[in-house]
Amino acid sequence: MKKITSLLFFEASHKQQLRFLITVIALFYFYNFSVNDIWTPNESFYAESVREMFESGDFVDIQYNYRPRYNKPPLTYWAIALSSSIFGLNEFGIRLPMILMALGSIWLTYLLGKKIYGPKAGLYAMCIMGVSVQLIAVKQYASPEVPLTFFFTLTMYWFIRAHTEKRNKYYYLAYVALGLTALTKGYPYIVVIGGIVGLYLLLDSQFNIKVWFKKLLQIKLHIGIPIVLIIGLSWVIYMYFTYGQDFWEIFQHETFERAFTRNEKSMRPFFYLEVISWSILPYSLAFFVALGYYLFNYRSMRKEIGFAFSWFIVMFIIFTAAKGKIPTYFIQAHPPMALILTAFLINKPQLSKPFNFIRLYSFLLPSLLILGASFVLVYLFSLSVAWYIVPLLVSILIFYLLRNKREDKVQSQMIAIPFYAIIGVYILLGAYLKPLESFRPYKSIGEIIRSNESIDEKTPLQIDGTLIHNMPFYAERKIIRQDTLDNIIQYAKPTLALIREEHMNEFTDAEILWEGYIYDFASESQFAKFIKASLKAEKGDYSDFAIFKLIYRQ
Incomplete structure (x- = not known):
């Protein structure tokens, strides 16, 4: 009993405490992570694209709903495909890489804390990172945010080891990790991480430009840049030579213009302060206190949190100035926020x-x-x-x-x-999460379609006036999303469609295969809104849902 108490109270030996905490974190990361159908919209893009990879045998040319999808580089798709080839093309196999890379990001945060501030600091940083609200939210579905966080943090870990231990092999590992970061979300992250490293070396040089330039020479840029470009841009180069300007315009818009170009409406200087106020709960308020302390104590800031502060502030400035502002863009700043708060506790045990x-x-x-x-x-x-x-x-x-x-x-x-x-x-x-599935009938609809032998696999599913992004995955066919009623009526038979109840008088000759409520909003990523709608529905208020009927007309 005494041993259990010491573990619960953070009083055990470092090794025992580490095993206990990583086990606790891993258990609740795996808890019910695969009980939900594929979420819409983001997870649907990755799940369906991987399904089509297996269907076509082509793992380089990415497609969603049987159309080219140039939006993001392929590493997330490949990670999902590898897992699915082992565990099956299902929710477990699709989400497992996200769980493992989320845990990997937490472990790297522990290693960073331990490296910079000592063993106890590593445990503190791991706890802060492990339970942050936003990481918990995104680890539950397949999208690039978690892989990006993992490879981004891995890059920073190898860099700080190389810098402090003066060992070139760690620089090379950092460049490999940076290449994989670019292969996950695009080349702009080379600029972001380059800015972080540049600012940190400037702080470490006490703003002496000659010393700073000397430190830049030590990080082996002449070897590192080719490594990053070969890994990070290999797919981009292949796709450009294969598809030309069509590919480049979409890819450039999705990876650079969407995030890093500015306009007057994009200047919301407090957006990411609002994000921080909830994204690293329950430690958000404490982080603001720590950040405020260091901002008013420059010497302590430079000496104690120079690395973490550079990481945080470069991301904050770049993404605040950017056109695209999405809370998940800032998850890669969670490790430095954990480190800043940890340093505040470890280095300042007593204040006024x-x-x-x-x-x-x-x-x-x-x-x-x-x-x-x-x-x-x-x-x-x-x-x-x-x-x-x-x-x-x-x-x-x-x-x-x-x-x-x-x-x-x-x-x-x-x-x-x-x-x-x-x-x-x-x-x-x-x-x-499991009761929530009663309001998400997508897998059931897909099973009904696939099990009906009279429905040809090439017959598309038309959806009346809404977007249901995960239906291509579950129906295993092309979906005509947000189709008009006129198009569905005039479509050459056979017709397979999800029709709103109020339009059923146009399809009196059709066979009804399924009917029920579907959430009448294109995105479930606003999770609190979806939970609120589901709770209302449990009490009989289905105002956020619409009755649809799955029909087949030969």
Whole structure:
């Protein structure tokens, strides 16, 4: 019992604590990760494109819904394809690489914290990264954000090792990782990471240009740049020579213009401050306190967080100035935010009394609010009364953590209390993922279509006035999405279509294969909005859904 208590209270030996924490994080990352149908829209693009790769045998020319998809480089598709070839083309096989690379990103954050600030700091950074809201959200579906975070963080890890240990092989590994970063999301990330490294070396040189230039020569750019270009641009070059300007215009728009060009409407200077306020919950408030402290203490900032600050501030400036502003663009800044907050705890164990009070409650206040919210979620999600055991156990654990008033335990408490509070919430959200599927009939519709022997596999599925991005994956055929009623009526028979109930009077001669409610909004990525709609539907209010009927007319 004493051993378990020491693990729960962050008082065990480093190796034991590390094993315990990574096991806890891994368990809730794998918890119910494959129970949901493919999400719309982003995950659908990757799942269906990989299915079409297996169907055609072509793993280089990417297609979605049987049309070329030039939007993103192929590494995410290839990772999903590799997993699916082993575990099957299903939700488990498709999402497994995301889970593994999310855990890899957390592990790299641990290694960075340990390398820069010591073993305890590694554990703290791992906890902060592991339970951040935004990473938890994206690890649940297949898209480039998690692979990008992994290879981005891997690049930074090898770079800091090379820089501190003066070993060239780590620079070469960093360049390989940077090439894979570009092969995941595009060449603009070469510019982003180059900016981070350049600023860090400038800070490390104390703004002495001669010293800075000397440090630049040490990072082997003459070898590294060719490595990055060969790996990162190989697919782009192949696609350009194969498809020419058609490919380049779409790829350039998706990878550069969409993210890095500016217009007047794009200048929302506080957008990513708002994102930070929730994306690394339960540690967001504490991060703002830490960042504020270092901004007013330049010497401490340069000496203690020069690397992490360079990483954070370059990303913040570039993406704030960019045209495209999406919260997921900033996930790659989570590791440096974890490192900044960790440094604040490790290097500043004692501050002035008022500042100590502010720091302590920047950790505790969000934790207590989250704990209260976990009780509400059981009621809100109409979960079994037995689920109240989760917030009750977390409450007991936090109570015992707060009872330990030894000064040398305050740091651990500030990490542990938010960590356990938010895990309780994630367990409850995970429990609701399965009931949520009653409002997502996509797999069932696909099975009905595929099992009907009278429906030819080349007959497309027409969808009346809406976008359902995952239907090509489940129906295993071309989908005519957001089709007009007139087009469906006039389409040459046989006709396979999902028709809104109010239009069924035009199809009295058709066979009805399925009918039911479908979420009447093109995207489920606004997850809170979708959960709200589902909770309303559970109470009989289907105002956010529409009745569709699957019809077949020969």
